[in-house]
Amino acid sequence: MKFQYSVEGGDFTMAGHASSQVKKSLKQLGIDSSIIKRVVVALYEAEVNIVAHAYRGVIDVDIESAGIKLKLTDEGPGIPDIEKAMTKGFSTASAAVREMGFGAGMGLPNIRDNSDRFTIDTVVNKGTVLSIEIDFK
Numbered sequence: 829m830k831f832q833y834s835v836e837g838g839d840f841t842m843a844g845h846a847s848s849q850v851k852k853s854l855k856q857l858g859i860d861s862s863i864i865k866r867v868v869v870a871l872y873e874a875e876v877n878i879v880a881h882a883y884r885g886v887i888d889v890d891i892e893s894a895g896i897k898l899k900l901t902d903e904g905p906g907i908p909d910i911e912k913a914m915t916k917g918f919s920t921a922s923a924a925v926r927e928m929g930f931g932a933g934m935g936l937p938n939i940r941d942n943s944d945r946f947t948i949d950t951v952v953n954k955g956t957v958l959s960i961e962i963d964f965k
């Protein structure tokens with residue numbers, strides 16, 4: 829089962845759209861709720877990162893019998909230092925973004941901790957591709 833969603837940078841009203849749609853699909857498929865939780869957290873954080881840090885992006889969702897594959901491709905500033913970005917509490921979020929309750933610097937660490945496989949490919953001034961895979965058992 830494949831789905832695609834687009835995400836606009838700056839549009840926090842839509843942050844969480846893809847993750848709630850995917851949650852519905854996984855529930856219908858009878859996937860274990862502890863696994864659904866991990867998928868929703870990882871996808872939500874990745875969605876929010878496009879909204880908060882990039883200009884726009886596309887989310888490709890591929891649900892297979894063994895697990896789910898998520899690919900988030902954005903056009904944006906890229907991540908100059910991935911190791912730093914992966915550090916708990918590190919954030920470059922603007923004051924305005926923090927006002928809205930985002931920018932705790934826990935997104936990427938949470939994505940890593942909830943994924944079975946997680947990769948970041950990024951090019952500064954071009955964009956970032958996140959690949960997240962979560963197995964169903």
Ligand SMILES: Nc1ncnc2c1ncn2[C@@H]1O[C@H](COP(=O)(O)OP(=O)(O)O)[C@@H](O)[C@H]1O
Pocket residue numbers: 873877878880881882902904905906907913914918919920921930931932933934935936937956
């Ligand atoms: N898609 C992205 N494009 C550009 N920079 C990003 C992206 N995702 C994360 N980052 C960078 O990594 C940092 C840490 O991300 P994260 O752990 O999600 O924390 P937060 O989003 O709360 O700042 C961000 O502050 C930002 O500098």
Ligand SMILES: [Mg+2]
Pocket residue numbers: 873876877880931933934935936
């Ligand atoms: Mg984040």
